[in-house]
Amino acid sequence: xxxxxxxxxxxxxxxxxxxxxxxxxxxxxxxxxxxxxxxxxxxxxxxxxxxxxxxxxxxxxxxxxxxxxxxxxxxxxxxxxxxxxxxxxxxxxxxxxxxxxxxxxxxxxxxxxxxxxxxxxxxxxxxxxxxxxxxxxxxxxxxxxxxxxxxxxxxxxxxxxxxxxxxxxxxxxxxxxxxxxxxxxxxxxxxxxxxxxxxxxxxxxxxxxxxxxxxxxxxxxxxxxxxxxxxxxxxxxxxxxxxxxxxxxxxxxxxxxxxxxxxxxxxxxxxxxxxxxxxxxxxxxxxxxxxxxxxxxxxxxxxxxxxxxxxxxxxxxxxxxxxxxxxxxxxxxxxxxxxxxxxxxxxxxxxxxxxxxxxxxxxxxxxxxxxxxxxxxxxxxxxxxxxxxxxxxxxxxxxxxxxxxxxxxxxxxxxxxxxxxxxxxxxxxxx
Ligand code: NAD
Numbered sequence: 001x002x003x004x005x006x007x008x009x010x011x012x013x014x015x016x017x018x019x020x021x022x023x024x025x026x027x028x029x030x031x032x033x034x035x036x037x038x039x040x041x042x043x044x045x046x047x048x049x050x051x052x053x054x055x056x057x058x059x060x061x062x063x064x065x066x067x068x069x070x071x072x073x074x075x076x077x078x079x080x081x082x083x084x085x086x087x088x089x090x091x092x093x094x095x096x097x098x099x100x101x102x103x104x105x106x107x108x109x110x111x112x113x114x115x116x117x118x119x120x121x122x123x124x125x126x127x128x129x130x131x132x133x134x135x136x137x138x139x140x141x142x143x144x145x146x147x148x149x150x151x152x153x154x155x156x157x158x159x160x161x162x163x164x165x166x167x168x169x170x171x172x173x174x175x176x177x178x179x180x181x182x183x184x185x186x187x188x189x190x191x192x193x194x195x196x197x198x199x200x201x202x203x204x205x206x207x208x209x210x211x212x213x214x215x216x217x218x219x220x221x222x223x224x225x226x227x228x229x230x231x232x233x234x235x236x237x238x239x240x241x242x243x244x245x246x247x248x249x250x251x252x253x254x255x256x257x258x259x260x261x262x263x264x265x266x267x268x269x270x271x272x273x274x275x276x277x278x279x280x281x282x283x284x285x286x287x288x289x290x291x292x293x294x295x296x297x298x299x300x301x302x303x304x305x306x307x308x309x310x311x312x313x314x315x316x317x318x319x320x321x322x323x324x325x326x327x328x329x330x331x332x333x334x335x336x337x338x339x340x341x342x343x344x345x346x347x348x349x350x351x352x353x354x355x356x357x358x359x360x361x362x363x364x365x366x367x368x369x370x371x372x373x374x375x376x377x378x379x380x381x382x383x384x385x386x387x388x389x390x391x392x393x394x395x396x397x398x399x400x401x402x403x404x405x406x407x408x409x410x411x412x413x414x415x416x417x418x419x420x421x422x423x424x425x426x427x428x429x430x431x
Contacts, residue, residue, distance in 0.1 A: 025336060043429075051078055070139055077100075111416035114419070173188050199378065199379035208359020213227075225251070229242070237308040238330060253266075253300070299321045305326070
């Protein structure tokens with residue numbers, strides 16, 4: 001009886017989706033999955049909100065000698081399956097709504113690949129391009145000091161995100177260790193290899209893309225050599241993903257950066273094109289290709305499309321013109337909730353972001369395990385374990401989608417929520 005009453009409430013509670021808002025987008029998918037699972041209303045009430053949201057003010061001595069106070073956040077969405085896990089981003093426009101959505105996304109992502117973490121995310125409102133290395137270090141250390149009671153290998157394990165990197169993680173690890181009075185490498189992941197980082201971590205997200213694409217094309221009985229791939233973005237995910245796909249015999253026919261892309265239906269020599277981009281900082285002038293805008297690139301004829309740049313690229317305006325068979329989402333949130341329906345109707349097989357780009361968090365989990373053992377694995381061992389985990393998760397997802405007759409996006413959320421809900425139910429709600 002109570003379930004029926006609350007089930008009706010989900011429907012009333014599904015707001016009109018503001019297409020470009022990541023929090024709205026995440027919540028609409030969460031609500032749909034919760035409704036299909038007929039999730040117990042008490043669990044629904046607990047899982048739809050974060051466990052904790054911290055707001056900190058970060059006094060930082062600037063090079064001028066003056067103090068500037070920055071505003072920062074850390075949202076810990078869920079701890080049911082283990083410590084919270086998620087990146088820290090530095091950006092002028094980062095806000096609590098965005099951090100809250102990203103923290104929840106991390107919970108679902110960790111659950112889909114079945115690693116024993118909950119979700120978290122952090123951010124500082126700042127413009128890192130306008131700050132010196134010294135200013136960034138002092139701001140990072142003070143932020144870490146403000147979070148001392150809330151992070152730790154058993155509590156919450158930060159990682160790099162937009163505008164943060166291995167150096168940022170090394171500063172956080174050092175600050176935390178100074179207060180603990182001993183070196184605690186497992187407090188962050190994405191560290192330099194010499195300081196307890198994992199082999200294979202830098203390539204892990206791109207490698208995860210390769211693994212899910214390998215599995216997805218089997219569904220279409222295609223081989224790499226006959227598979228045309230378009231990649232949007234040429235950074236850590238897009239660039240490395242494209243290179244690994246190329247090395248595995250795929251025909252990568254287009255790739256872009258923020259300024260636009262290059263296209264050759266016969267295939268592009270990806271290592272060569274990426275080297276050209278690295279040295280000239282643009283694809284402009286690259287020979288033997290046609291130049292296309294990022295919008296045109298998404299609509300090219302291809303078998304596999306990998307949006308690996310930024311969010312909201314595939315939306316209600318262009319979803320009908322997407323021609324791929326497989327959409328492997330390298331970026332977080334590249335497809336809006338409104339576009340999902342159109343892609344599903346057009347028969348596009350979507351490997352949702354919370355699975356497709358989970359290679360990074362999976363190897364972060366391996367890094368945390370290695371730090372805690374104090375024993376480090378060879379890169380081929382890391383890659384093999386990543387392969388096992390991603391393939392198992394891909395198969396879990398497809399089975400779940402078939403069993404519930406839902407699209408893969410909905411299945412990914414249902415699978416994740418089901419796992420977190422089961423663990424929460426077994427632990428009991430301490431209320
Ligand atoms: P990156 O900064 O290394 O590369 C981003 C690429 O996208 C660059 O080539 C850039 O020129 C291009 N780009 C940026 N804005 C664009 C725009 N508006 N239109 C077209 N191209 C644009 O970043 P990354 O680490 O490769 O991350 C890409 C996406 O993948 C993000 O959504 C990120 O959250 C997500 N992601 C990254 C990781 C990781 O391990 N790096 C893991 C999971 C998800």
